[in-house]
Amino acid sequence: MSDKLLKIEDLVVHYITDDGVVEAVNGVNIGVDRGKTLGLVGETGAGKTTTALSIMRLIPHPPGKIVSGSIELEGTDLLSLKESRLEKIRGDVVSMIFQDPMTALNPVITVGDQIAEAIMIHQKVGQSKAAQKAREMLEIVGIPGNRAGEYPHQFSGGMKQRVVIAIALSCNPKLLIADEPTTALDVTIQAQVLELMKNLKDKFQMGMVLITHDLGVVAEVCDDVAIMYAGRIVEQGTLEEVFNTVKHPYTEGLFNSIPNIDDRRDKLKPIRGLMSDPYNLPKGCSFYDRCDYAMPVCETQKPPKIHFGETHFVECHLYQEQQDFKLNGGKE
Amino acid sequence: MTRYILRRIFMMIPVMLGVTLLVFFIISLTPGDAASMILGQEATEESIQELREEMGLNDPTAVQYVRYMGGLFQGDMGRSYATGKTVSSEIAQRFPNTFVLTVSAIFLSVLISIPIGVVSATKQYSIFDNVGMIIALVGISMPSFWTGLLLIIAFSLTLGWFPSGGMEGFISLILPAFTLAIASTASITRTTRSSMLEVIRQDYINTAKAKGVSKNVVIRKHALKNALIPAITVIGLEFGILLGGAVLTETVFSWPGIGRLMVESIQRKDTPMVLGSVIVFALAFSVVNLIIDILYAFIDPRIKSNYS
Numbered sequence: 001m002s003d004k005l006l007k008i009e010d011l012v013v014h015y016i017t018d019d020g021v022v023e024a025v026n027g028v029n030i031g032v033d034r035g036k037t038l039g040l041v042g043e044t045g046a047g048k049t050t051t052a053l054s055i056m057r058l059i060p061h062p063p064g065k066i067v068s069g070s071i072e073l074e075g076t077d078l079l080s081l082k083e084s085r086l087e088k089i090r091g092d093v094v095s096m097i098f099q100d101p102m103t104a105l106n107p108v109i110t111v112g113d114q115i116a117e118a119i120m121i122h123q124k125v126g127q128s129k130a131a132q133k134a135r136e137m138l139e140i141v142g143i144p145g146n147r148a149g150e151y152p153h154q155f156s157g158g159m160k161q162r163v164v165i166a167i168a169l170s171c172n173p174k175l176l177i178a179d180e181p182t183t184a185l186d187v188t189i190q191a192q193v194l195e196l197m198k199n200l201k202d203k204f205q206m207g208m209v210l211i212t213h214d215l216g217v218v219a220e221v222c223d224d225v226a227i228m229y230a231g232r233i234v235e236q237g238t239l240e241e242v243f244n245t246v247k248h249p250y251t252e253g254l255f256n257s258i259p260n261i262d263d264r265r266d267k268l269k270p271i272r273g274l275m276s277d278p279y280n281l282p283k284g285c286s287f288y289d290r291c292d293y294a295m296p297v298c299e300t301q302k303p304p305k306i307h308f309g310e311t312h313f314v315e316c317h318l319y320q321e322q323q324d325f326k327l328n329g330g331k332e
Numbered sequence: 333m334t335r336y337i338l339r340r341i342f343m344m345i346p347v348m349l350g351v352t353l354l355v356f357f358i359i360s361l362t363p364g365d366a367a368s369m370i371l372g373q374e375a376t377e378e379s380i381q382e383l384r385e386e387m388g389l390n391d392p393t394a395v396q397y398v399r400y401m402g403g404l405f406q407g408d409m410g411r412s413y414a415t416g417k418t419v420s421s422e423i424a425q426r427f428p429n430t431f432v433l434t435v436s437a438i439f440l441s442v443l444i445s446i447p448i449g450v451v452s453a454t455k456q457y458s459i460f461d462n463v464g465m466i467i468a469l470v471g472i473s474m475p476s477f478w479t480g481l482l483l484i485i486a487f488s489l490t491l492g493w494f495p496s497g498g499m500e501g502f503i504s505l506i507l508p509a510f511t512l513a514i515a516s517t518a519s520i521t522r523t524t525r526s527s528m529l530e531v532i533r534q535d536y537i538n539t540a541k542a543k544g545v546s547k548n549v550v551i552r553k554h555a556l557k558n559a560l561i562p563a564i565t566v567i568g569l570e571f572g573i574l575l576g577g578a579v580l581t582e583t584v585f586s587w588p589g590i591g592r593l594m595v596e597s598i599q600r601k602d603t604p605m606v607l608g609s610v611i612v613f614a615l616a617f618s619v620v621n622l623i624i625d626i627l628y629a630f631i632d633p634r635i636k637s638n639y640s
Contacts, residue, residue, distance in 0.1 A: 056541075058538060058541055084546075087544045087546050089544070090541065090543065091542060091543035092544060096542040098542075099535075103535040104535045105539065106536040106539070106540065106554050107536070107558065107632070107633070108557045109553075117540075118543040121544050151633040151634070151637070153633070153637070154637070164539065168542075
């Protein structure tokens with residue numbers, strides 16, 4: 001049996017609007033092994049959330065449309081499933097944590113009931129049994145079980161995110177998709193929630209897709225990293241490979257955008273410019289106009305996929321001629 | 333919760349005072365003299381003056397107002413200038429008719445509008461949605477007296493299914509109730525649709541879907557309760573408009589309610605009767621809004637917790 005829990009191949013997702021077609025995801029290939037965590041990193045608008053929602057089959061339609069590709073969860077092709085089958089999978093086999101805990105909970109339903117709902121749907125248990133399990137879940141995420149009867153507005157942001165996590169984990173999913181779970185939280189709370197997620201991931205033996213733009217979070221939690229830019233994975237590898245031997249200029253740019261605490265005279269070097277207009281992606285490499293290493297070929301031709309070892313690859317023209325090309329670390 | 337309700341009841345007092353004050357002075361500004369109207373055209377100037385003095389009409393308006401309010405607090409709304417009966421007995425006789433009419437109208441419109449609004453929102457831009465919204469727009473645009481006349485022409489004069497007026501049993505309720513319901517159905521439908529559209533784009537709807545909750549349950553359980561909060565506000569306001577509409581509808585359908593009583597009293601310059609009817613209308617409107625506010629607290633725990 002393959003160890004692959006999730007396998008996405010050549011996923012293409014478009015949003016068809018009155019103003020044109022937004023090419024949000026353009027051929028994404030990622031995989032998550034059982035019990036492993038994949039970090040999906042990229043700036044706002046890179047297509048991370050769209051990829052995540054595709055796995056849940058929750059792309060708002062219209063305007064969103066999965067154009068082509070395949071998403072396999074434990075060998076089952078999710079894209080061909082009927083809605084009724086998907087409902088059985090959602091919340092049971094695969095769960096999702098959304099970005100903003102302030103809006104992710106229904107304001108007129110008690111948190112206990114919101115957790116119990118998933119349990120009742122998937123585990124076919126009665127109301128009192130589900131309510132009891134819901135209280136246990138609250139305890140697991142560090143909230144006293146007797147607060148199950150309270151409403152979301154009675155909880156703080158960090159507590160709400162704990163509740164959201166409790167909902168997502170209530171049926172022991174095999175895959176958890178966490179869409180920037182800590183972005184909306186205070187730094188101190190962020191660390192707590194991350195720690196909690198890491199522990200629970202081990203406890204429940206889950207695979208996880210962690211979407212973030214924070215490389216610090218990735219270093220903390222992930223086994224593998226996929227760097228996403230303008231709807232494509234531009235570099236992917238294990239945590240060590242990507243962090244120690246950065247290959248793609250965009251990945252390098254991300255690292256250079258992190259302040260260096262040891263050398264405060266060291267200038268921050270943000271990536272210049274903005275992400276390409278998704279209504280009108282460039283013909284060649286999408287990162288072309290922001291790249292310090294850009295060559296004429298980058299403007300006209302899509303970059304090739306170049307492998308370094310079994311797990312590490314990059315999509316960039318730089319390595320086509322000379323595999324041992326070295327990025328200069330962004331120093332002039 | 334009790335404190336919240338008591339507070340809301342307490343807030344009704346200034347509203348009622350304001351209403352009586354306004355109406356009393358507006359009526360006093362209208363031309364025409366109650367005494368000469370009571371005595372008829374044959375009356376002598378002397379007898380009119382005598383009656384004016386007796387009724388206290390020669391006193392300043394402010395004095396008359398205070399005297400009226402004094403009576404009102406003791407439950408005395410005065411006597412009708414036209415019939416001589418007490419206002420309260422007249423209203424007690426008429427009010428149930430108006431109550432039945434407006435309540436059936438509001439029930440009718442809620443029954444129709446909430447489902448249509450919900451379906452329209454979940455199938456946005458579908459044929460159902462487009463047709464529904466066009467009908468709603470037409471419904472809003474039609475004044476109720478005109479709708480009433482059209483319904484009479486169609487269903488009583490041409491088809492002969494319903495009586496064109498009067499109050500003989502349930503069957504004569506149908507046309508006026510429908511007439512009243514049409515305009516409010518339209519606006520409640522539109523409000524339900526738009527608040528539903530807003531709610532189904534919320535993150536917590538995605539959370540619910542991600543839990544594996546089926547589409548219908550998401551709508552019924554997670555979306556509707558949230559979407560009802562704005563809809564209920566509009567239902568309360570529509571009730572006020574309904575009461576206003578009842579004045580016209582009751583006249584069109586010769587329905588013996590307070591609305592018609594008020595119109596007749598205004599024509600006769602029957603001040604105590606007009607005041608009495610307006611106060612009952614204002615009171616009814618305030619009570620409905622009180623009920624709405626209490627309903628809010630039951631639907632939205634955030635409001636409830638503010639007062640507990």
